[in-house]
Amino acid sequence: MDVITLTQRLLAFDTVNPPGNESSCAAFLYDLLAAAGFEAQLHPMPDGRTNLVAYMGNGTGKPLAFTGHLDTVPLGHQPWQVNPFAGDIIDGRLYGRGSTDMKAGVAAFVSAAIAGAGRLKQGPGVLLLITCGEETGCDGARHLVQSIALPPVAGLIVAEPTLNRPAHGHKGVLWLKATSRGVTAHGSMPERGDNAIAKAARFITRLENFTFDTPTHPVMGRPTINVGTIKGGLNVNSVPDLAEIEIDLRSVPPMQHAELTTQIAQLANDDAEISTLLDLPPVWTDPNVPIVKRIGDICAARTAAPMRQASVSYFTDAALLQPALQNAPTVILGPGDPALAHQTDEYCIVDNITQAVEIYGAILTDFAEM
Numbered sequence: 058m059d060v061i062t063l064t065q066r067l068l069a070f071d072t073v074n075p076p077g078n079e080s081s082c083a084a085f086l087y088d089l090l091a092a093a094g095f096e097a098q099l100h101p102m103p104d105g106r107t108n109l110v111a112y113m114g115n116g117t118g119k120p121l122a123f124t125g126h127l128d129t130v131p132l133g134h135q136p137w138q139v140n141p142f143a144g145d146i147i148d149g150r151l152y153g154r155g156s157t158d159m160k161a162g163v164a165a166f167v168s169a170a171i172a173g174a175g176r177l178k179q180g181p182g183v184l185l186l187i188t189c190g191e192e193t194g195c196d197g198a199r200h201l202v203q204s205i206a207l208p209p210v211a212g213l214i215v216a217e218p219t220l221n222r223p224a225h226g227h228k229g230v231l232w233l234k235a236t237s238r239g240v241t242a243h244g245s246m247p248e249r250g251d252n253a254i255a256k257a258a259r260f261i262t263r264l265e266n267f268t269f270d271t272p273t274h275p276v277m278g279r280p281t282i283n284v285g286t287i288k289g290g291l292n293v294n295s296v297p298d299l300a301e302i303e304i305d306l307r308s309v310p311p312m313q314h315a316e317l318t319t320q321i322a323q324l325a326n327d328d329a330e331i332s333t334l335l336d337l338p339p340v341w342t343d344p345n346v347p348i349v350k351r352i353g354d355i356c357a358a359r360t361a362a363p364m365r366q367a368s369v370s371y372f373t374d375a376a377l378l379q380p381a382l383q384n385a386p387t388v389i390l391g392p393g394d395p396a397l398a399h400q401t402d403e404y405c406i407v408d409n410i411t412q413a414v415e416i417y418g419a420i421l422t423d424f425a426e427m
């Protein structure tokens with residue numbers, strides 16, 4: 058099956074998350090990889106959704122790993138001009154929800170791995186980590202790293218859309234909820250109550266002045282903080298006894314989220330209790346690490362785009378997979394324009410997908426010869 062047909066087959070599975078429903082798509086890839094001689098295993102989550110791990114190699118050394126997710130974001134409120142699950146090709150563009158983010162990327166590394174299977178079988182080989190539930194906060198990858206021990210790998214390629222140019226990391230995400238509690242009373246007698254909204258407001262003012270004690274990252278820049286939601290109070294004539302805010306922090310290495318959470322909790326003091334909603338650490342690999350440099354050279358030769366240090370604006374499963382893979386060198390590299398991810402009428406340029414297969418194939422060949 059050629060890579061375009063494979064992408065179309067993957068697009069035909071409705072894996073909009075929520076709810077995801079990735080299992081039949083994962084089972085389809087399981088059959089394909091098992092038939093090609095891969096040691097493949099489905100790793101279901103308690104809710105029935107499934108991750109897929111496949112390996113081809115002789116059991117020695119560290120394989121090269123690829124990862125991609127099978128779920129997509131919802132279709133959105135705007136009507137689509139094309140059927141989002143039909144995989145129509147119009148003017149060299151392959152349309153569909155998940156074409157760019159990231160079924161083309163999964164199809165490309167699966168195609169390259171199957172094409173190179175004969176050679177990969179003679180060496181450390183390749184490990185494919187195909188996940189569910191990425192778009193809602195890397196739920197599949199979290200389950201995978203908690204339920205099985207991943208083997209050491211030589212490197213990890215995350216096939217998220219980068220127009221086939223390597224990127225070396227992304228910021229971390231830390232979403233916190235701050236809950237302020239008070240005592241309710243009649244609005245005409247506020248002195249009898251304890252106003253939870255006033256506590257939240259005092260805390261927000263302190264957050265406005267929060268400064269990060271971390272150096273500026275040479276590529277990703279500064280960490281950020283933003284209060285994204287606020288809820289509190291039931292009616293105008295009561296003293297509110299509950300207020301909640303949600304805080305979106307984006308971190309850069311070498312920041313530690315546990316430390317950051319402690320700092321925010323200290324800032325909240327008695328005005329709010331802090332709980333964690335999402336915790337995905339930052340990802341960064343020095344572009345001069347040998348395997349990353351070789352991948353960069355291969356991409357530069359095929360895309361005519363010079364190698365440069367880069368990061369992506371989205372988070373990826375690498376936030377959880379890289380620590381579980383003993384901090385293996387990690388590159389984000391895949392077909393598709395990241396600007397088209399999550400868009401109405403999402404598409405991926407067909408030539409970009411075939412180019413990704415060539416690049417992954419060249420990387421696997423180079424790796425086998427290392």
Ligand SMILES: [Zn+2]
Nearest residue numbers: 126158159217
């Ligand atoms: Zn993605």
